[in-house]
Amino acid sequence: MGSPRNGRSSRRRRWASLLGATALAVTAGGALACPAGAATDVDFATHCIPPAIAGLPPIDGTTTAKITVDDTSPEVGDTVTVTYTVVTAAAANPTAIDLPADIMTPTGKVTLGGAQTGDVTVAGPRKNDPVPGKAAFPSFSMTGTFTVTSPDAITLAPGDYNIHTSYILELDTVCTVTNPPAPVSETITAADNPPANTRNLGLGSASGAPGDPVTFTGGGFTPGATVTVAGRSGSGPTADRTTVTAGSSGGISGSLVVNDLTTTGVVAYEGSAWTAELGTPPAAYVVIDDTPVPEGSQRLTATVKAGDLSMAQTGDSVTMSTVDFGSGDRSTGDLNTVTVKDYRGGPAGWSLTGKVTDFSGPGAKIDAGKLSWTPACTTKAGSPSTCQAGSPGVVGGAGATLASTPDGTLTGGEFTASAGLSLDVPAFTPPGAYAGVLTLTLT
Known part of the structure; x- marks a missing residue:
């Protein structure tokens, strides 16, 4: 695992698409639409082993899953966030007992192929709808990250996954790909680039009980350097740590005993403390608390539920100022305010981009490259992330931010974006109303 190159705005694949329309109208004026994207669902044969206590034989079925990423065109050295969604699990609730909401903790792996091979560990939040006895498990998602170390096409396929339930008993339903690898669900194309940081870390497992060792392997470190491998809880370190020496090729391997119940990931780094320049991003890891509750005691569990990345706008039309025939003046206006809410609670930042079509009118058109904007953005107090306005300039058909x-250890918050609009109307443009379509995409 490694950190993204400093100063680079990631070209992210959309996590979600939010729809809206803003008409820009000019006499002598723009519709904001965010078309939905779709990931590729794949089916694969799966062998699931129910918990022994259920007394059930193994289940051979079909899993439907999809893999999405936040960046389909990264460069070598960039960090890509991967989301593994099990749309339909091959297994079901192994007991006749109704399972309540928010007792499932899924973990799994995504298999890389093509220009870069290996597994990406992914983990999901303890979040689910109620599951009736013997009913199918609901859809769930897991996320993780990996560092791009090789240029060219990299394929991503769903791998093995585990469904852990914490209700009355701590139970695991382990599902493996019958004929690995599973079909490819996503492909990214990485560009060659001398990486600022290619340090990476992979874990042998995405979860374990307190005190369990987790094996790790990594690469990209300075040969002979002392590398610290440590637990991470949100944006801060835990006391769980070990040190290893990087080999002659910069590789590391070993195991780390994880005790802290708040652990959300594991990092590796050179130096006295973790930094983005000399460390890896967190490899997802979940500690499953299986400590028996003493007699006469009760375990109290509170869950922080992850939310979504969403966008809303204050209106769906903008009427820009009128210009006189032959003047060659600018038609101006203000983009409807856009509010972005990021309640995912993960490491990924977001990008709000826009592009515009040509402005069509009575027997003529105004080229899309004539529309410019001056972006502005404010951050709601208390938000973990800080909003950055895009650069003033041409919007055009190619688009602009x-x-x-930015990406970070913990991101999120509420933000308000706006922009002053300016359309350069060529002199002697035929009189009439001209309209274009401005598309905003939140990724």
């Missing part, structure tokens, strides 16, 4: 937040 309205606002964004």
Whole structure:
């Protein structure tokens, strides 16, 4: 695992698409639409082993899953966030007992192929709808990250996954790909680039009980350097740590005993403390608390539920100012305010981009490259991330960034983006109304 190159705005694949329309109208005026994207669902044969206590034989069925990423065109050295969604699990609730909401903790792996091979560990939040006895498990998602170390096409396929339930008993339903690898669900194309940081870390497992050792392997470190491998809880370190020496090729391997129940990941780094320049991003890891509750005691569990990345706008039309025939003046206006809410609670930032079509009118058109904007963005107090406005300039058909937040250890918050609009109307443009379509995409 490694950190993204400093100063680079990631070209991210959309996590979600939010729809809206803003008409820009000019006499002598723009519709904001965010078309939905779709990931590729794949089916694969799966062998699931129910918990022994259920007394059930293994289940051979079919899993439907999809893999999405936040960046389909990274460069070598970039960090890509991967989301593994099990749309339909091959297994079901192994007991006749109704399972309540928010007792499932899924973990799994995504298999890389093509220009880069290996597994990406992924983990999901303890979040689910109620599951009736013997009913199918609901859809769930797991996320993790990996560092791009090789240029060219990299394929991503769903791998083995585990469904852990914490209700009355701590139970695991382990599902493996019958004929690995599973079909490819996503492909990214990486560009060659001398990486600022190619340090990477992979874990042998994405979960374990307190005190369990987790094996790790990594690469990209300075040969002979002392490398610290440590637990991470949100944006801060835990006391769980070990040190190893990087080999002659910069590789590391070993095991780390994880005790802290709040652990959300594991990092590796050179130096006295973790930094983005000399360390890896967190490899997802979940500690499953299986400590028996003493007699006469009760375990109290509170869950922080992950949310979504969403966008809303204050209106769906903008009427820009009128210009006189033959003047060659600019038609101006203000983009409807856009509010972005990031409640995912993960390491990924976001980017809000826009592009515009040509402005069509009575027997003529105004080229899309004539529309410029001056973006602005504000951050709601208390938000973990800080919003950055895009650069003033041409919007055009190629598009431009309205606002964004960077990747970080913990991101999120509420943000308000806006822009002043200016359409350069060529002199002697035939009189009439001209309209274009401005598309905003939140990724």
